[in-house]
Amino acid sequence: MSSLKFTGERLMPGALDKTAMEHLHRYAICLEMVKNKNVLDIASGEGYGSFLLAKEASQVIGVDLAQEAIDHARASYPKENLQFIQGSILEIPSPDHSFDVVVSFETLEHVSDHEQTFAEIKRVLKPDGILIISTPEKSVYSDEVNYSNPFHEKELYEWEFRDLIHRYFENAKVIQQKYVKGSLMVDKDFSSTSFRFFTGDFQGFDLRAGFHPEYLVAICSNQPIATLDMDSLFTNPINEKIMVEEIVAAKIKRLKSGFRYRLIDSIFKPWDLIKSLKNKIS
Numbered sequence: 001m002s003s004l005k006f007t008g009e010r011l012m013p014g015a016l017d018k019t020a021m022e023h024l025h026r027y028a029i030c031l032e033m034v035k036n037k038n039v040l041d042i043a044s045g046e047g048y049g050s051f052l053l054a055k056e057a058s059q060v061i062g063v064d065l066a067q068e069a070i071d072h073a074r075a076s077y078p079k080e081n082l083q084f085i086q087g088s089i090l091e092i093p094s095p096d097h098s099f100d101v102v103v104s105f106e107t108l109e110h111v112s113d114h115e116q117t118f119a120e121i122k123r124v125l126k127p128d129g130i131l132i133i134s135t136p137e138k139s140v141y142s143d144e145v146n147y148s149n150p151f152h153e154k155e156l157y158e159w160e161f162r163d164l165i166h167r168y169f170e171n172a173k174v175i176q177q178k179y180v181k182g183s184l185m186v187d188k189d190f191s192s193t194s195f196r197f198f199t200g201d202f203q204g205f206d207l208r209a210g211f212h213p214e215y216l217v218a219i220c221s222n223q224p225i226a227t228l229d230m231d232s233l234f235t236n237p238i239n240e241k242i243m244v245e246e247i248v249a250a251k252i253k254r255l256k257s258g259f260r261y262r263l264i265d266s267i268f269k270p271w272d273l274i275k276s277l278k279n280k281i282s
Helices: 018-028 048-054 067-076 114-124 138-143 158-166 237-257 259-281
Strands: 038-042 059-064 082-086 099-105 125-136 171-179 183-187 197-201 204-208 215-221 232-234
Touching (some): 018 048, 018 171, 018 183, 048 059, 048 099, 059 067, 099 114, 158 171, 158 215
Parallel strands (some): 038 099, 059 082, 099 125
Antiparallel strands (some): 125 215, 171 183, 183 232
């Protein structure tokens, strides 16, 4: 297997941390939409996402600008229905109308020419095809925390993202994504009327007026978009195991601090000491 240099921006498989769960969650929601389809994963990076899509799709092509990423992906993910090709999102190396689904996660902000990006995606997408694309929401990702990602050329606010989409697609569903010790995605229309988000502590609760997503994921098409239940949570199974262990440990600690436990322990502790001494003598 070839080695691929970690750049600080490209996701490399490893620990299921915040970034990993956010990325995996995006691919997870695609599985139903790519089933038995010809799929393009543009800016496929290390290749793990294209590989996951290929488990359901009939054919997946991963395209990335970096030749070293392509070489790594080819060596790491050999699969009959999966190919990796070097190329740019601004000049996709594929014929017109060749894909049922185009997937592009966390790519848009890395290029400044968003019009050319969408024009190229539309060119390679079939007329009734689907684009699934994500990008950071600038007000939350950058403005609120006064952060500037050196790898990003042009970030978008949600209204800018929506305007861009609607210049190229007749229909779109925008899903909001936020990390909550796991990755949470909610349909904005649903969340604004039915879903409530609480914060608080032992002093009181706060019902948040709205959901403040760090990322936006859009499903776009010129055809009506099938009704899909997109509200979902992606969690880390390791964290869930740790959480259960922490809960059990906390319950044991609380039990041991109680009066009844300390009383019973004080009664039986001498007998345990005598039993231990007898075992040592024998």
